Amino acid sequence: MEEVVDGVAKMKIVDPSKKNRIQVSNTKKPLFFYVNLAKRYMQQHNEVELSALGMAIATVVTVAEILKNNGLAVEKKITTSTVDMKDDTRGRPIQKAKIEILLGKTANFDELMAAAAEERDAADGEDQS
Template sequence: MEAIVILTNSGEMKNVTNINGGDLEKEKKIRIQVSRSKKPLYFYLNLAKKHLKMDYDVELCALGMAIPTVIIIAEILKRNGWGIEKSIMASTIDAKEDKQGRVIPKAKLDILMGKARNADQSADQSTDASTSTEE
């Protein structure tokens, strides 16, 4: 079951459609397609954080040069205890044809983040407490 969620430029949900006709509450997954040049990194970070707080799973997707941006967003979410990584999928897609008719492959990265339920799941557990020594 897959849901299509259209996000406006302000990050609000505009239209929610369920392809298979099932209950949308069971799926609760939002796909955010990250661009390197259209919006700043913190736009996507705040959007992901907002949907994680509403108990949605967030799938961060990127092509080509936007991949480092997705990795940074996922690491910030983990470090601050807002989310955990559920899965990571790397692949290539056929992006477009050049002048000679050849298909140019592009790298694609999908990171599925879920809400961190407690301190044990988050990466927020710093080693500062364990490395402090009493003299």
């Protein structure tokens, strides 16, 4: 038990204020995994920051647009930059595009989420019969 406590004490949290950040990959998870995760983060923190590099940028933009088009989120801030990375195949540094999109809850976010939950519950009730 003592080793676990020591291990936790030595852990470095990169940025403890970024509990609401989702780093999106375009290969690891399906699109709606990120949409649903973003909804959960907005419920908990009132806003969510979507972040991606390179080819995953299109996924982040799509997730943000789905949330906005469904009336759940508003854009608060979009930041673009480049990040220096090491190219694994050639061993030389390369630059990758990076995007960060900060989304906040809309005024009727909670209503929409409650309505969606009721619809799910009603559908589940129909499945049971």
